[in-house]
Amino acid sequence: MAGFAHASEAEMSRILDFYAVRWEYEPHTFPILWNLEGDVVESFSPDFYLPDLDLYLELTTLRQKLVRKKNRKLRRLRELYPDLNIKLFYARDFRALMLKYGKLALFDGLSGTSGQVSQPALAATTREPTLDVDPVPAAAPSATAQARSARSAGRRPPVRSAGTKPSAT
């Protein structure tokens, strides 16, 4: 069972659980660069996939000047998979979220780090919060549809991940 790579991801998982939003942790890896032999040399694994919303969520608590590499990968991802619904939460976004929830002190302990947890990692795979009413129907194409779209455009579909976090993300 994999753990979260960063405490901010663990906190986001608790927020999603709280509001009964189903999530999966890094379920898909998207190749974004291949060598001449066709081998994948760079990939992107968004932190969360919210299946009911068909939304990928990527968090970063790095300082803004360190985000450039991640932004570049995200641009590449969007070029290759234009139908992918993905949202990037920068440090300032996560800080605002923590402010909203009265947990600003927690953020201040996370900001600008290399992204590693400083506390025992929480278990993370897939969570299905209980809810006694029908879920909201997904408004956007499913992940499967995204994969089909990528294939039809001559690109490779996302690679299933076993819960491991690629070092480049």
Next chain:
Amino acid sequence: MTERLADLHDDVGEILLDEATISAKVQELGSRISADYAGQQLTLVSVLKGSLPFMADLMRAIEIPVRIDLMEVSSYGGTATESSGLVRILKDLSASIADEHVLIVEDIIDTGLTLNYLIRYLRGKAPATLRICTLLDKPARRLVEIPVDYRGFTIPDQFVVGYGLDYGELYRNLRYVGVLKPEVYTEVAVG
């Protein structure tokens, strides 16, 4: 600890929406809602606590008969969080909304997480229609796309207080919507 209203004003760096601007928009929304629901039975559902002033003004700007009801849900980070880890309905509707036309009245939509939960919850009560009215829409950090039927103002990505919106349960009674000075919450976080 801020104790006087004057101190609360001092904590606001910029007035984003003054009283007259808010009032004009509420009247406009009330007129639209009155026209759209003419001849129908409408129930306004206010989400406590932030939407109280907006609800009070909006219901008086609506010129058709309306029922009102109140709901309150726990917020992440509140005391209920620590005990359960799940959102809780702190106050449920006091009457059935089955086959009723329901309009949720919100003060602000930010991530959309709370409203997404409420929509799912209220859909389970089988209303005839379920629509959304929000005074403020802050789309910068939206996680869940919510179809908003009546929107007062789209606001920038700033921490706002007043007209029902709070920070630490204060500032709700300001008559305007203003941007809280960063040093107010920074000092609290550090302290």
